[in-house]
Amino acid sequence: MGRPTISDIAAKAGVSKGAVSFALNGRPGVSDATRARILQAAAEMNWRPHSAARALGGARADAAGLVIARPARTLGLEPFFGHLLSGLQAGLSARSVALHLMVVEDTAAEIEIYRRWATEQKVDGFVLVDLKTRDPRIAVLEELGMPSLVLGGPGGHGTLSSVWADDSAAMGTILEHLAGLGHGRIAHVAGLPAFHHTQRRIRAVRNSIKRLGFETAESLPTDFSDTEGAAITRKLLERPIRPTAIVYDSDVMAVAGLAVAAEMGVAVPAELSIVSFDDSLLTRIVHPTLTSLSRDTFALGMRVAEELLATIAEPATRRDTQMPTPHLEIRQSSAAPPGSLGTARPLGKGTKAV
Template sequence: MTNETRPTIADVARRAGVSKGLVSFALNGRAGVAADTRERILSVAAEMGWSPSLRARSLSVGRAFACGLVIGRSPDVIAADPFFPTFIAGVEDEFSVSGQVLVLAAATPGRQEAETYRGLVADRRVDGVILSDLRADDPRIDLVASLGTAAVTLGVPDVTSPFTSVSVDDGAGIRLAVDHLADLGHHDIAHVAGPTDMLHGRHRTAAFTHAAAARGIRARVVHTDFSAADGARATNGLLDAADAPTAIVYSNDNMAIAGLGVAQRRGLDVPGDLSITGFDDVELGRHLYPALTSVSTDARGWGAAAARALLAAIGGAEPEQLMLPDPGLIVRASTGAPRDGHSPARPRRASAPDEAPST
């Protein structure tokens, strides 16, 4: 419907036979309107297809009714990473019913990224921002705080922060993967990890190292930029070694899928020669052959929780640390006992063996 044909408050008032002020009070849920009159006004508004003008609403309350998500990664990595579309869908689940708009920007970490945040706030394009991919000693915390805008962080920063955080224990999923592989009889497991400057990459690497040590496993770690191409490079390097691992724990499904392709092109049997686990449990992984064992996270739920927390922060809520449920491990066909298995494979449950969560 165009601006010229969209019904206005004046149109609703004429049809309902009341003043514009009374219509405004009724539509905004304010006191001073009799119940039967409010019901009549709302019925007329619905019948006419009236909807609020976001521009007028913004001007009246001094808000943009928009929130920003600046992703500091290469556009190629963002395009290939299924986490962000699912996370954004969760954000939109909340924003679509609250009248908010999501402003999405990709920026190179550093100066360009800082300028992007400054531009969004200075131009009043957003009322708040979601900070993703937290880094060690992340300068964005102080930057966004100095801009005076509301914010929510995905994860708990390692520096003092005035913002609400919404977190998932990444380490819990990695520990499940290591324990699962150890129970199958693996004693030599590698971890294809994310960048060392990202906190969630560090948390997953630390969880892997500690879990491997607790099970007496020989562990090695290769760091990547989280891309499928770098995951393939890391896999080739590990498999080229004379003492190649019998299992690899990947820090995301994108790299695990690439690693599965590398192994199969080399003529390796998965899981007979090499067991593989991923992280995020993307839909594509369920349809591979063999189907991918993966840490299951609720990216959409995380997005919805972050959106709710940001709306609360915009409304003046006190900052808090919100923890979401721990991820689980979905066991499928890409993991099994090594060929020279030192212990028998753990029996699988009779029902839906390829989908059974391991806890």
């Protein structure tokens, strides 16, 4: 049996098509008893409103859209996105709103999905992730007039609402910790250089040479994969004068780097300190456990859902929400470098020893 129609429901309930239309759309014109009989017939036939008809009637889609332009294989390894999606879906589900998720290969494909879903009215609003420098998606979403919320900032998101944490300050917490231990040569295994948050972290590393007195502090971009994280780590550790500490932009790359260090016989933390920018389960099940920046990514996803729904309800109101800066969980992978007892500098604000 195909999709049931209004005529099918009318025949089953023994009423006119007009009465069915009134009942299904919650309009007056039929008695309570007739309305109940029609709704019962529709439920028994598993009838659902057609999305196009709902759109023409001005009804909401009760769905939010999230399009991610990253290689699906790389994305599947990233714990951050798993926790974020779980929180986002939980926040939306609590309001009976679905999440439409699509993974595409590039920004052009992402923009095409935005245009198609907006035209078809498949979603009520969008969540935009991986904010880029001079991001072309911002103008497109502004042109479409769709309620949208950017995860990332500050700045760079035009008139769109946003939820963000200060990546520069977060990186500063890591660098201050390493400077306090006495490290002088720092390497940063960064993510994709086009991303806004990657650029902010890179600037924080570059500025730390003068601010914290490092001998060297450099950033090396990657695609966030374990493969590139391992390859960059190997190159760093093969240098005649290698870094005394490496900061990774993701737990996946940090764990890959830890494995390379073990393979090359470089002891962590006796000869090399490792710090990660996320704090998933991965950081606590390896040995040594990894010092890392920690935040509740599930709660972040819940907050994104909350702010998106508020933006959909009041699209003319621009919302800009700053989340707390992640705090540093100090574990076994960071210590004073070889030949140094470190300094007595106290832990910085937001730094936590465990």
